[in-house]
Amino acid sequence: xxxxxxxxxxxxxxxxxxxxxxxxxxxxxxxxxxxxxxxxxxxxxxxxxxxxxxxxxxxxxxxxxxxxxxxxxxxxxxxxxxxxxxxxxxxxxxxxxxxxxxxxxxxxxxxxxxxxxxxxxx
Numbered sequence: 338x339x340x341x342x343x344x345x346x347x348x349x350x351x352x353x354x355x356x357x358x359x360x361x362x363x364x365x366x367x368x369x370x371x372x373x374x375x376x377x378x379x380x381x382x383x384x385x386x387x388x389x390x391x392x393x394x395x396x397x398x399x400x401x402x403x404x405x406x407x408x409x410x411x412x413x414x415x416x417x418x419x420x421x422x423x424x425x426x427x428x429x430x431x432x433x434x435x436x437x438x439x440x441x442x443x444x445x446x447x448x449x450x451x452x453x454x455x456x457x458x459x
Contacts, residue, residue: 342366345424345446347415347438349380352458353427358387361408362401368410368417377411384409415441422448427456 346357347370357367369384371377388402397405415438418424424446426438435455442453 339422341423343420343422344368345370345418345421345442346427347418347424347442348427348429349377349383349411350427351383352456353425354380354383354387356425356427356456357409358384358405361405362388362397364404365408366410367408368412368421370412370415370418372413374413377413381411415445418442418445419447421446421451423452423454425454425456427458430458 343366344357344360345368346353346360349357349369349371353369357369361367369377369380371380385406388397388405391397392399392402412418424442426435426442428434428438439453439455446453
């Protein structure tokens with residue numbers, strides 16, 4: 338498998354935003370999907386606050402923070418994950434929700450070699 342340069346993250350709670358941040362700080366193009374505009378905005382604020390905290394704690398420079406933020410885009414539509422090479426779902430710990438998300442991703446992601454992964458926090 339080629340190195341991942343395009344990552345998708347579905348869900349931007351604590352786990353999803355953390356995954357997105359680590360990937361973006363590593364230079365990966367990250368697309369984050371959330372179900373509602375409010376959840377998306379909350380996730381965007383969470384990610385930005387974490388990067389700002391790292392900046393204040395001298396763990397990264399302003400340029401590194403800005404570069405990481407520029408690597409992340411947000412969407413409400415799982416179809417926007419079509420070009421992703423690797424997609425991680427980080428939604429609520431509910432089997433039905435996770436199954437629905439993975440089914441939708443299976444239809445949306447175009448590359449048959451793409452990896453669809455699940456994340457659990459419990």
